[in-house]
Amino acid sequence: MxxxxxxxxxxxxxxxxxxxxxxxxxxxxxxxxxxxxxxxxxxxxxxxxxxxxxxxxxxxxxxxxxxxxxxxxxxxxxxxxxxxxxxxxxxxxxxxDDQAKYFKSQNFSKTDRVANLFAQGMWGCFTSWNKGLEKLNCFILPIGSSSLKDNIIDATLKVFEDLKINALIAVPSTIIKFALFLEKKPNSVWNPERALKILVGGELMTPSMIKFMKSIFKNADIRSLYAxxxxxxxxxxxxxxxxxxxxxxxxxxxxxxxxxxxxxxxxxxxxxxxxxxxxxxxxxxxxxxxxxxxxxxxxxxxxxxxxxxxxxxxxMDNILCVGSTNIPLNLISEVVELFPELTQNFQLIADKEGPQDVLIVKIEAKTEKLPKKLKDQVKTAINNTCSEPINNLTVQFLPIGGIERNPRNNKIKRIIDYRWL
Ligand SMILES: [Zn+2]
CATH class of the missing domain: 3.40.50.12780 (ANL, N-terminal domain)
Incomplete structure (x- = not known):
């Protein structure tokens, strides 16, 4: 009922x-x-x-x-x-005052040691989530997502270990970035397989994102907040x-x-x-x-x-219509999930070539050495899952960070449509 x-x-x-x-x-x-x-x-x-x-x-x-x-x-x-x-x-x-309830509902309490990994440009979440955690008497480390950059991440992991951090708050894509790093470094000083609480917000979290997070943060309680x-x-x-x-x-x-x-x-x-x-x-x-x-x-x-x-x-606008084909974002997410070499960092670009619609799918790959057939395989997988095959479909692979981010909040714009400009 x-x-x-x-x-x-x-x-x-x-x-x-x-x-x-x-x-x-x-x-x-x-x-x-x-x-x-x-x-x-x-x-x-x-x-x-x-x-x-x-x-x-x-x-x-x-x-x-x-x-x-x-x-x-x-x-x-x-x-x-x-x-x-x-x-x-x-x-x-x-x-x-309402903010504390958000964390209480996720079982956060005064015993939790929380790293706040919200990025510059997400100051709303950064500040308001800190305020909520304060009210539950948590131990809070405001450190931001820039602490996960390649050249300082070892230092950040040491800080996490020194302070016995057991909870992370961030946008989902930051947690994915962190997980990708840890995947390459199996014996890091801070063990991601500990009992963890991960709370994300600010971006839609898809089932495939959780699945990947769980493969690295094996004992994490991962939840998101809709806000x-x-x-x-x-x-x-x-x-x-x-x-x-x-x-x-x-x-x-x-x-x-x-x-x-x-x-x-x-x-x-x-x-x-x-x-x-x-x-x-x-x-x-x-x-x-x-x-x-x-x-x-x-x-x-x-x-x-x-x-x-x-x-x-x-x-409701997370559906891109190219030609006569409707392409929901989650469909691309599901296709990308089939290929372990690829990440969930992708972008759809719709444009016109003469009178015809074209679609470019940019996807960030985990490694530069990709199988030759991968592009065709991804194209076929997209076309097989769409209601109708897309005539002019191009798939591009880029290194991590290769897709342009919004400089203000570091998020990828999922859909870019040049057809109306
Ligand atoms: Zn319930």
């Missing part, structure tokens, strides 16, 4: 946050004018809040969505896109959650709605767009925020938690 929200319990919280938004933000005052909420159905009739709207209503444009335009007592995190178009998300210091910079933490994983399953935090009201009609909740077990309302966030209230992620509610969990459980299928 699917766990639904208890309407009588949640409705008062929803009324409260909507009224708070209307009274304190010009943005919601205008957006929700003439709307009064008495029951869940009324709430579902509210217009959704799109990411662009948040940015149009924050500095330097206006402060219409902020309840405290002086910005005292708050953090600001930069998100989205390149540095010449920064977008700002504000959080009160009090917001971080966005705008909303904060949305979902956590209990021990029974599969890689793309999460329980929804108590401070989040989550809806799954029809992709074309945000006022229509999808039926049980059906997929739709995830909308989230943060019931606690005050300086920049987030109400019916359109996440752009696709998900569905799923059956009750063996852990017996009362928190609703969802399954996430990634960004």
């Amino acid at each position: 699917i766990k639904e929200y208890n309407e009588t319990k949640i409705i008062n919280q929803l009324i409260e946050i909507v009224e708070y938004g209307k009274q304190n933000c010009l943005f919601y005052n205008y957006k929700f004018s003439n709307k009064s909420i008495k029951k869940l159905e009324d709430f579902r009739m509210l217009p959704v809040t799109k990411s662009e709207e948040l940015y149009e209503n924050t500095p330097p444009h206006t402060t219409n969505i902020l309840t405290n335009p002086t910005l005292s007592n708050s953090y600001v995190f930069i998100t989205g896109g390149t540095t010449n178009k920064p977008k700002y998300v504000f959080r009160n210091f009090e917001d971080f 966005t910079t705008e909303i904060g933490g949305v979902g956590y994983q209990c021990e029974f959650c599969k890689p793309n399953q999460y329980h929804v935090f108590k401070n989040i009201f989550l809806e799954i709605v029809n992709k074309d009609n945000p006022h229509l909740a999808v039926k049980a077990n059906n997929r739709g767009e995830i909308l989230a309302t943060n019931l606690n966030k005050r300086i920049m209230p987030i109400i019916r925020f359109s996440t752009g992620d696709e998900g569905k509610f799923i059956d009750n969990c063996s852990c017996n938690s009362n928190d609703p459980k969802i399954e996430i299928f990634g960004r």
